[in-house]
Amino acid sequence: MTADGADVQDGDGQAEADSRTEPKQSPEIEVPAARERARAIPEAAVARLAVYLRALSGLADQNVSTVSSDELAVAAGVNSAKLRKDLSYIGSYGTRGVGYEVSVLIGQIERTLGLTRKHSVAVVGIGNLGHALANYGGFPSRGFPVSALFDLDPDLIGVPVGGIPVSHIDDIVKVCTEREVTIGVIATPAQGAQEVCDRLVAGGVTCILNFAPVVLQVPENVEVRKVDLAVEMQILSFHVARRQQEAAAEADQSAVDGADIGPPGSGGQVPGDVESADRMVERL
Numbered sequence: 001m002t003a004d005g006a007d008v009q010d011g012d013g014q015a016e017a018d019s020r021t022e023p024k025q026s027p028e029i030e031v032p033a034a035r036e037r038a039r040a041i042p043e044a045a046v047a048r049l050a051v052y053l054r055a056l057s058g059l060a061d062q063n064v065s066t067v068s069s070d071e072l073a074v075a076a077g078v079n080s081a082k083l084r085k086d087l088s089y090i091g092s093y094g095t096r097g098v099g100y101e102v103s104v105l106i107g108q109i110e111r112t113l114g115l116t117r118k119h120s121v122a123v124v125g126i127g128n129l130g131h132a133l134a135n136y137g138g139f140p141s142r143g144f145p146v147s148a149l150f151d152l153d154p155d156l157i158g159v160p161v162g163g164i165p166v167s168h169i170d171d172i173v174k175v176c177t178e179r180e181v182t183i184g185v186i187a188t189p190a191q192g193a194q195e196v197c198d199r200l201v202a203g204g205v206t207c208i209l210n211f212a213p214v215v216l217q218v219p220e221n222v223e224v225r226k227v228d229l230a231v232e233m234q235i236l237s238f239h240v241a242r243r244q245q246e247a248a249a250e251a252d253q254s255a256v257d258g259a260d261i262g263p264p265g266s267g268g269q270v271p272g273d274v275e276s277a278d279r280m281v282e283r284l
C-alpha cells in the first residue's frame with residue numbers, strides 16, 4: 001500500500017501544527033513524555049487507538065510498511081481528521097508524503113495502551129456469558145490469554161471450557177497469584193460480584209472488566225470497566241432519535257425556505273404545503 005502525497009495535513013488539531021515528523025525514539029526522554037500524553041488522551045480516543053491497532057496489525061500481516069492517514073482511517077472506519085487528531089495525542093504525526101510507518105505506529109500505540117506488559121485473564125462465573133468468553137479464540141491473539149476460570153457450581157469444577165479446567169472460587173486468590181492474572185472478568189450475577197471483585201484484587205488483579213449489573217468498589221490502584229450492552233443500545237437509540245430530530249428540523253427549515261421563494265402571488269407559500277404553513281404560524 002502506498003501513501004498519498006496529501007497525507008499529513010493539518011486536520012483539526014492545534015497539536016498537529018508544529019511537527020510533521022515522528023519524534024526520535026529516545027527512551028530516557030520519551031517514556032515520561034509518553035506517560036504524560038497517555039494521561040491526557042480522551043477516553044473515546046483511547047478506544048479508537050485500539051481500533052487503529054487492529055487495522056495496523058492487519059496491514060503488518062500483509063507486509064505493508066507505510067500507510068497514509070486516509071488509508072488507515074478507511075481501514076478503521078473513522079474520518080481521517082479524527083484519526084490524525086487521535087494519533088497526535090500519542091505524539092505521532094507521520095511524515096508528509098510518506099504517512100505513518102506501520103511498525104513504528106504499532107509500537108507507539110501498544111506502549112500507550114500498556115500492551116507491552118504481559119497480561120493474563122481470569123473469567124469468573126462460567127455460565128452463559130462466561131462460557132462464551134472462555135471459548136472465544138480472539139483474546140489470546142490480541143495479547144489477552146485466558147489462563148483461569150472460576151465458578152462455585154460443583155458440576156462445573158474441573159470441567160475444561162475453552163481448554164481450561166474451571167477452578168473453584170475458593171481457590172481464586174491462590175490461582176490468580178500463581179498464574180499472575182492481571183485482568184479479571186466478572187460474569188457472575190450481581191449478587192456476589194463485589195465479593196468476587198475483592199477476591200480478585202486480593203489475588204493481585206489490577207484490572208476488572210465487569211459484566212454484572214452492579215457498581216463495584218475497588219482500591220485506587222485498581223481499574224474497573226463496566227460493560228453494559230443495554231447502555232450501548234440506549235446510546236444507539238439516542239443517536240437514531242437525534243438523527244430523526246435533525247431530519248425533522250431540516251424538513252421544517254426547507255418548508256420555511258420554500259415558503260419564502262414560493263410562486264409569485266402565493267404569498268410565499270408553496271401550494272399544498274398547508275402543514276408547513278401551520279408550523280410557521282406556530283413558530284410565530
Ligand SMILES: NC(=O)c1ccc[n+]([C@@H]2O[C@H](COP(=O)([O-])OP(=O)(O)OC[C@H]3O[C@@H](n4cnc5c(N)ncnc54)[C@H](O)[C@@H]3O)[C@@H](O)[C@H]2O)c1
Nearest residue numbers: 125126127128129151152187188189190192212227228229
Ligand atoms: N453487561 C452486559 O451487557 C451483560 C450481558 C449479558 C449478561 N450480563 C450479566 O453477566 C452475568 C452473567 O450472566 P449469565 O447469563 O452468564 O448468567 P448465568 O446464570 O448463566 O451464569 C452465572 C454463573 O456465575 C456463577 N456464579 C454465581 N455466583 C458466583 C460466585 N459468587 N462466584 C463464582 N461464580 C458464581 C454461577 O454458578 C453461574 O455459572 C449476569 O450478571 C448478567 O446480568 C451482562
